[in-house]
Amino acid sequence: MPSLYIDGSWTAGSGGSAEVINPFDASVVETVDQAGPDDVERAVIAARTAFDTGPWRTTSAPERGALLRRVAELLVRDKEEIARTETLDTGKTLVESRIDVDDVTAVFRYYADLADKEAGRIVDTGQSNVLARVVHEPVGVCVLITPWNYPLLQLSWKVAPALAAGNTCVIKPSEVTPLTSILLVKLLEEAGVPRGVVNIVLGDGRSVGAPLTEHAAVDMVSFTGGLATGQAIIRASAATVKRVAVELGGKNPNIVFADTDLDLAADWALTAVFLHAGQVCSAGARLIVEDALHDDLVAEIGRRAERIRLGNGFDDKSESGPLVSAAHRAKIEDFVASAQAEGARLVVGGKRPDEPELQQGFFYRPTVFADVRRDMRVIREETFGPILTVERFSTEAEAIELGNDTEYGLAGAVWTADMGRAHRVAGALRHGTVWINDYHPYVPGAEWGGFKRSGNGRELGPTGLAEYQEHKHVWHNTAPAPARWFKG
Ligand code: TXE
Numbered sequence: 001m002p003s004l005y006i007d008g009s010w011t012a013g014s015g016g017s018a019e020v021i022n023p024f025d026a027s028v029v030e031t032v033d034q035a036g037p038d039d040v041e042r043a044v045i046a047a048r049t050a051f052d053t054g055p056w057r058t059t060s061a062p063e064r065g066a067l068l069r070r071v072a073e074l075l076v077r078d079k080e081e082i083a084r085t086e087t088l089d090t091g092k093t094l095v096e097s098r099i100d101v102d103d104v105t106a107v108f109r110y111y112a113d114l115a116d117k118e119a120g121r122i123v124d125t126g127q128s129n130v131l132a133r134v135v136h137e138p139v140g141v142c143v144l145i146t147p148w149n150y151p152l153l154q155l156s157w158k159v160a161p162a163l164a165a166g167n168t169c170v171i172k173p174s175e176v177t178p179l180t181s182i183l184l185v186k187l188l189e190e191a192g193v194p195r196g197v198v199n200i201v202l203g204d205g206r207s208v209g210a211p212l213t214e215h216a217a218v219d220m221v222s223f224t225g226g227l228a229t230g231q232a233i234i235r236a237s238a239a240t241v242k243r244v245a246v247e248l249g250g251k252n253p254n255i256v257f258a259d260t261d262l263d264l265a266a267d268w269a270l271t272a273v274f275l276h277a278g279q280v281c282s283a284g285a286r287l288i289v290e291d292a293l294h295d296d297l298v299a300e301i302g303r304r305a306e307r308i309r310l311g312n313g314f315d316d317k318s319e320s321g322p323l324v325s326a327a328h329r330a331k332i333e334d335f336v337a338s339a340q341a342e343g344a345r346l347v348v349g350g351k352r353p354d355e356p357e358l359q360q361g362f363f364y365r366p367t368v369f370a371d372v373r374r375d376m377r378v379i380r381e382e383t384f385g386p387i388l389t390v391e392r393f394s395t396e397a398e399a400i401e402l403g404n405d406t407e408y409g410l411a412g413a414v415w416t417a418d419m420g421r422a423h424r425v426a427g428a429l430r431h432g433t434v435w436i437n438d439y440h441p442y443v444p445g446a447e448w449g450g451f452k453r454s455g456n457g458r459e460l461g462p463t464g465l466a467e468y469q470e471h472k473h474v475w476h477n478t479a480p481a482p483a484r485w486f487k488g
Pocket of ligand 1: 145146147148149172173174175203204205206208209210211213224225226227229230232233247248249250280281382383384
């Protein structure tokens with residue numbers, strides 16, 4: 001079956017084909033079609049036409065919500081197939097993929113419910129003859145560009161609110177992991193999305209992503225991915241002054257005070273960073289530990305990290321899968337080499353696994369560095385892999401200072417039994433999400449996004465819907481009279 005969906009039809013496109021690789025063993029999962037320049041153009045024009053002349057934008061908000069609810073039902077029906085495809089595509093464990101599909105379903109349900117709850121408001125002008133309303137309208141044609149770590153989840157955070165608000169879209173998934181995005185578009189089609197409202201084009205960033213971000217007929221770009229790509233997209237969109245929403249990763253502090261139970265701290269330090277092999281924008285990659293607990297915690301983490309079972313995502317015994325690609329593993333190896341060259345102490349890992357059955361895939365052992373300095377590259381840059389660095393502090397002020405000493409600002413956590421301190425630190429951290437005595441959880445109703453170079457705008461929550469809306473002021477003078485400003 002052709003892999004591109006443009007103007008209500010599945011089509012092969014003119015850009016040739018590309019292999020989708022299983023990170024577990026480097027085998028070919030599927031060969032998918034690639035978009036050529038003419039396909040990109042057709043997809044944008046289809047979305048433009050559907051927005052300007054189609055029924056979607058004027059479909060009532062409750063009807064749009066009903067369609068999203070149908071998508072949620074279809075996700076429940078196809079959960080297992082979608083989860084298995086996500087594991088083949090990304091290498092993550094099937095347990096994680098199933099959680100992803102549940103989360104995606106919850107996001108569609110959330111925006112289905114919110115679709116008709118955010119219609120706008122009446123403004124009190126102080127003038128009895130004036131009715132002033134602020135109404136919410138869709139932005140227009142939205143380009144949704146997604147990464148490879150949570151392909152389906154990241155897409156749902158964009159496409160569900162975009163559709164709830166009445167926009168049309170062109171989806172450009174990561175070339176590394178396009179399969180579940182194709183499945184989701186099939187479900188949107190089955191749920192009854194009108195022709196041209198949702199389009200998907202496949203291909204790499206240079207030949208397919210960039211032209212979309214430059215196109216004059218596109219009103220908005222929502223992007224999740226790397227910092228350098230986000231900066232390029234912001235530059236590309238400047239010429240046509242598009243709305244741009246970007247989420248660009250993080251370098252997230254996980255701050256542990258010494259009054260935290262050792263077992264709890266070690267358990268969550270590992271979960272914070274090594275989930276999905278560290279390929280998580282909010283991964284707790286910087287563990288920042290109070291002096292009195294530091295040495296014991298480093299020893300305990302090293303002991304436990306050594307025992308993390310890597311393997312096939314379809315094997316129940318696997319606790320973590322591989323990295324997404326050979327190129328990404330090479331990047332991680334480069335980070336490890338630079339940390340060692342700069343004098344960090346390798347506690348554990350720092351190598352590929354020895355098991356013969358893992359040699360074909362892109363595996364890398366969970367790695368922990370202690371005795372790091374904050375000017376090291378491994379501390380400053382997002383590694384996006386299974387690398388944990390451990391820093392130490394002696395005062396609350398120092399913990400906050402370290403936690404904020406990054407150009408990113410996506411997420412962080414604080415662990416302590418002292419609730420006053422927990423909330424002081426949470427208040428002082430310049431990050432978009434702060435967990436207290438927890439790590440990773442999110443809900444569709446709470447906003448997600450970055451301070452500083454982690455991005456702008458917010459996904460999820462009511463703000464995640466507002467991102468895809470124009471707020472228009474309609475002023476109605478019910479008793480007009482001449483102004484007589486000019487005496488004429
Ligand atoms: O991402 P890219 P890459 C970080 C992480 C990772 C680094 C690079 O640190 O190591 O980024 O990963 C599309 N115009 N994150 O290179 O390139 C591309 O095709 C338009 C953090 O894989 O940012 C894909 O669909 N689009 C992160 C998407 O951008 C372009 C998740 C993301 O790819 C484009 C992933 C261009 N010029 C990586 N160039 C997070 N925030 O969670 C590429 N793309």
